[in-house]
Amino acid sequence: MDGRLIVIVEDEDSARLGMERALKKKGYQVLSFAESPRALEYIKANSGEIDLVITDLRMPEMDGIQLIQEIMKLADDISIILVTAFGSIESAVEAMKLGAEDYLSKPLDMFELRKRVEKIVGNKRLKREVNLLKQRLDKKYSFSSIIGNSPGMEKLFEKILMVAPTSSTVLITGESGTGKELIANAIHQNSPRKNAMFLPINCAAIPAEILESELFGHEKGAFTGAVGRKIGKFEMASNGTLLLDEIGEMSMDLQAKLLRIIEQKEFMRVGGSEIIKVKTRIVASTNRNLDDLVRDGRFREDLLFRLKVVHLRIPPLRERREDIPLLINHFLKIFTEEHGKAGLEISQDVIRVLCRYDWPGNVRELKNVMESLVIFAQDSTISLSELPEEIVGSNGSHSQSGSDAGEKGFLNAEDSLLLKIGTPMADVERELILKTLEQCDGNRTVAARILGIGLRTLQRKLKEYGEAESDENTAGH
Ligand SMILES: Nc1ncnc2c1ncn2[C@@H]1O[C@H](COP(=O)(O)OP(=O)(O)OP(=O)(O)O)[C@@H](O)[C@H]1O
Numbered sequence: 001m002d003g004r005l006i007v008i009v010e011d012e013d014s015a016r017l018g019m020e021r022a023l024k025k026k027g028y029q030v031l032s033f034a035e036s037p038r039a040l041e042y043i044k045a046n047s048g049e050i051d052l053v054i055t056d057l058r059m060p061e062m063d064g065i066q067l068i069q070e071i072m073k074l075a076d077d078i079s080i081i082l083v084t085a086f087g088s089i090e091s092a093v094e095a096m097k098l099g100a101e102d103y104l105s106k107p108l109d110m111f112e113l114r115k116r117v118e119k120i121v122g123n124k125r126l127k128r129e130v131n132l133l134k135q136r137l138d139k140k141y142s143f144s145s146i147i148g149n150s151p152g153m154e155k156l157f158e159k160i161l162m163v164a165p166t167s168s169t170v171l172i173t174g175e176s177g178t179g180k181e182l183i184a185n186a187i188h189q190n191s192p193r194k195n196a197m198f199l200p201i202n203c204a205a206i207p208a209e210i211l212e213s214e215l216f217g218h219e220k221g222a223f224t225g226a227v228g229r230k231i232g233k234f235e236m237a238s239n240g241t242l243l244l245d246e247i248g249e250m251s252m253d254l255q256a257k258l259l260r261i262i263e264q265k266e267f268m269r270v271g272g273s274e275i276i277k278v279k280t281r282i283v284a285s286t287n288r289n290l291d292d293l294v295r296d297g298r299f300r301e302d303l304l305f306r307l308k309v310v311h312l313r314i315p316p317l318r319e320r321r322e323d324i325p326l327l328i329n330h331f332l333k334i335f336t337e338e339h340g341k342a343g344l345e346i347s348q349d350v351i352r353v354l355c356r357y358d359w360p361g362n363v364r365e366l367k368n369v370m371e372s373l374v375i376f377a378q379d380s381t382i383s384l385s386e387l388p389e390e391i392v393g394s395n396g397s398h399s400q401s402g403s404d405a406g407e408k409g410f411l412n413a414e415d416s417l418l419l420k421i422g423t424p425m426a427d428v429e430r431e432l433i434l435k436t437l438e439q440c441d442g443n444r445t446v447a448a449r450i451l452g453i454g455l456r457t458l459q460r461k462l463k464e465y466g467e468a469e470s471d472e473n474t475a476g477h
């Protein structure tokens, strides 16, 4: 039972008490009234807490039909059962027409009453539960495509949930491929505007003159070629969200118009004189440093101030490496499904190397690498030799940062000979080569690449160390 109320309105004491007792016995919360005007007063004041009103038809002052009419005026979701004297079927029909859900005839059968009540209240409870689940699902769904549980991303999710329900302008910055468009979309999906349009427009890809009419629309004859009226993106997304992607590339002239729209929520179509009001929510994104652009006189400072009120900065992938394994799994799942390679796995070594790489192209680059790995995979496990050279060969800024060396580098600095002063150079080289080879599962091609020496040099060295040639495992993919 979830504590919602049933109100009984019945002037006849025995019937009222009988119903009250029958329902309370079943655990319902019941409140009963002998006078209908007082009942109505209560219902009006507490309508949000009431599931069901059971009302008698014939009562002094205000009869059941009148009461139903009054209750129906309240916007809330209150169900009504009318109780009629035997034979007044017409009133029952009228009550149902007015919006009552059910009716019962006197003399009352308490078993029947409980059955009807349970049906109505049970449905309501179910509906509430479904709505609750839906809300939770909505919330989950709208973030489910954004992978990441690093502190940086968690903080970002929190901020999104805070700003999304508002209509305020949002600036999203981050390097290329960090997911700016994805975040802009999440803001829209988590806002009350989610059922209206989300329109992204790339300010860098469209020449300034065309961009203006794309954004604001134009009137017929506004310029050569303007054969009819065109509705711009601001108008189209009036109830939704407009993403101005790469806002740093917008011309100064358009920036002024944008500022006006943000401040006054109105604009004119190109070649028009009518002032058009819009409610469009604006999200702007860029991978440029807008402060630098302001300094260079290429971005309006007043516009930047307006945009910066809500500023979401997406950290580059190399600053949230704990997200990399999650993203690897995410894309592995997506691409193995897409390319029909179910069951394909990825070796721990590969994951380690991918976690160490700096990802200048951020998530987009990782996504592309994963797709290519899946497409070209020949065995059941993706191994180091399949990684692109620039990734295997790179050490990543991370490996020099000192902490947690074992995870980042192939060699664990602490128990390596390398740091012990006085170790002969030849021994250092030998250890480096053998450990690298071990980390590469004996794959000499990959080891040579990582070591930055030729394959034949590596083979010669191994021969010197007495590594049998029969162990050859280069396969030369
Ligand atoms: N956290 C993430 N989880 C899952 N996929 C992501 C994530 N971040 C980015 N992506 C994916 O990476 C690709 C690039 O993302 P997006 O286009 O949003 O980047 P961007 O910041 O707008 O880049 P650019 O500045 O180059 O336009 C998209 O395919 C996107 O789905």
Ligand SMILES: [Mg+2]
Binding pocket: 180, 181, 245
């Ligand atoms: Mg983008």
